[in-house]
Amino acid sequence: MRNPMFVYDEKLTDLIFDYCRWRLSLDPVPLDYGGAVNESLVASLEGLMTEGGVDPAVVMELFDKTLATAVVSCDSPKFLAFIPAAPTKASLLFDMVVACSSLHGTSWIEAAGPVAAENQALRVLADMAGLPEGAGGCFVAGGSAGNLSGLMVGRDTAAYRMGDLLPEHPVVAISEEAHSSVGKALHVLGVEALLVPVEDHRLTGHALRVALATHSRGDDVIAVVATGGTTNAGIIDDLEGVADVAEERKLWFHVDGAYGAAALFAPSVRERFRGIERVDSFVVDPHKWLFAPFDCAALLYREPRLAKAVHSQDASYLEVLHTDAPEEWNPSDYAYHLTRRARGMPLWFSLAVNGTDAYRDAVETVLEVTQEVADLIEATPHLELIRRPELSVVLFTRTGWDKADYEAWSDRLLAEQMGFVMHTTWEGEPVGRLALLHPDTTLELIADILATTA
Numbered sequence: 001m002r003n004p005m006f007v008y009d010e011k012l013t014d015l016i017f018d019y020c021r022w023r024l025s026l027d028p029v030p031l032d033y034g035g036a037v038n039e040s041l042v043a044s045l046e047g048l049m050t051e052g053g054v055d056p057a058v059v060m061e062l063f064d065k066t067l068a069t070a071v072v073s074c075d076s077p078k079f080l081a082f083i084p085a086a087p088t089k090a091s092l093l094f095d096m097v098v099a100c101s102s103l104h105g106t107s108w109i110e111a112a113g114p115v116a117a118e119n120q121a122l123r124v125l126a127d128m129a130g131l132p133e134g135a136g137g138c139f140v141a142g143g144s145a146g147n148l149s150g151l152m153v154g155r156d157t158a159a160y161r162m163g164d165l166l167p168e169h170p171v172v173a174i175s176e177e178a179h180s181s182v183g184k185a186l187h188v189l190g191v192e193a194l195l196v197p198v199e200d201h202r203l204t205g206h207a208l209r210v211a212l213a214t215h216s217r218g219d220d221v222i223a224v225v226a227t228g229g230t231t232n233a234g235i236i237d238d239l240e241g242v243a244d245v246a247e248e249r250k251l252w253f254h255v256d257g258a259y260g261a262a263a264l265f266a267p268s269v270r271e272r273f274r275g276i277e278r279v280d281s282f283v284v285d286p287h288k289w290l291f292a293p294f295d296c297a298a299l300l301y302r303e304p305r306l307a308k309a310v311h312s313q314d315a316s317y318l319e320v321l322h323t324d325a326p327e328e329w330n331p332s333d334y335a336y337h338l339t340r341r342a343r344g345m346p347l348w349f350s351l352a353v354n355g356t357d358a359y360r361d362a363v364e365t366v367l368e369v370t371q372e373v374a375d376l377i378e379a380t381p382h383l384e385l386i387r388r389p390e391l392s393v394v395l396f397t398r399t400g401w402d403k404a405d406y407e408a409w410s411d412r413l414l415a416e417q418m419g420f421v422m423h424t425t426w427e428g429e430p431v432g433r434l435a436l437l438h439p440d441t442t443l444e445l446i447a448d449i450l451a452t453t454a
């Protein structure tokens with residue numbers, strides 16, 4: 001008798017598809033509660049892992065009523081903390097195709113179709129950044145994985161670039177405002193960071209040049225990381241100035257655009273990214289502001305052959321992956337991973353069916369609303385705007401509030417399902433932070449939230 005786990009089950013399929021259809025139809029998606037639930041989730045899960053299995057309807061009921069509400073929906077227009085998400089309907093639906101087809105994208109001989117399609121989506125992103133024809137890479141799980149994989153190539157190819165100038169103990173220059181994953185990546189790689197002081201929270205070519213000339217480890221720098229949209233405040237580094245220094249000093253130039261580089265789609269701010277076309281490696285996360293489902297980060301290299309030399313895995317059983325096929329492209333050769341889901345496919349499908357103009361418009365809408373929110377804060381006497389937003393993060397203070405006040409405000413907003421808002425730290429002080437990303441996040445929605453600070 002066949003094992004029933006592998007037999008198509010109409011009832012189970014309906015149960016799941018009905019749920020998915022319902023979830024997709026929610027407009028807007030409710031915010032829900034995350035960890036702010038009263039019941040014990042551990043207790044509610046008791047008894048589910050049995051020898052004989054539990055009725056799927058019972059398990060789904062538990063998921064729907066208890067677990068799914070213990071998630072703050074990051075695709076709700078009211079999710080304004082950290083970095084939200086806003087996957088398009090087409091991308092979510094195609095994610096189901098990826099799942100139901102067990103679509104993988106490790107190598108050309110196994111999965112040429114999805115790999116060709118993922119590369120088509122990567123090419124759109126490479127064109128947005130102005131990278132040359134031969135540029136390429138792969139989709140990885142997130143910005144953190146992309147930063148690690150890109151910097152690994154920077155470290156391991158330094159000898160090739162720098163020749164006799166290669167330091168014995170290499171160092172990577174980063175800004176104080178670089179994302180925490182960059183520091184972690186350097187730790188994993190066993191490379192120290194040279195922290196370049198920022199000028200008005202921005203890494204500049206000038207500050208980098210001064211640091212290289214004056215810091216005791218300046219001559220040991222082999223690479224530099226700039227950020228195309230800091231997470232805390234959405235500030236874009238001086239990419240052009242940093243690119244100049246990187247070129248002069250033969251440094252690997254990596255840009256972490258995990259959050260902000262989606263704005264390459266927006267003509268209104270494209271100029272601020274000048275210099276990004278000169279990167280050696282570059283990360284942008286479609287699962288953030290390019291409206292793809294988790295987990296989807298794009299990692300691109302100017303010269304993918306360098307990445308291939310670093311990331312290809314050598315094993316006798318893998319030798320067959322490398323053939324003479326003219327179009328061969330093995331995503332496993334371009335990051336620290338091997339087996340991988342074809343995670344770029346939902347983005348590919350959504351780009352194909354919606355067109356890039358819809359992406360441009362969605363990003364521009366968010367940028368516009370962000371400016372309106374900033375105007376509103378400037379016009380509100382008890383609120384102070386910290387700086388004009390460059391992208392879609394707004395920082396502000398409420399006169400007289402300390403950290404505990406911001407926390408109490410966040411709790412209240414979530415309890416009343418008005419919004420999910422977290423504070424952050426700016427120049428040592430607690431400040432309010434609103435991260436916009438969903439094109440359905442309106443000025444009115446945020447005005448209601450801000451009105452509760454009165």
Ligand SMILES: Cc1ncc(COP(=O)(O)O)c(C=O)c1O
Pocket residue numbers: 083141142143144145179181227229230231256257258259260285297
């Ligand atoms: C600038 C930047 N880099 C890297 C990351 C890490 O990305 P992920 O969470 O996808 O690993 C983030 C996340 O917010 C980010 O904003």
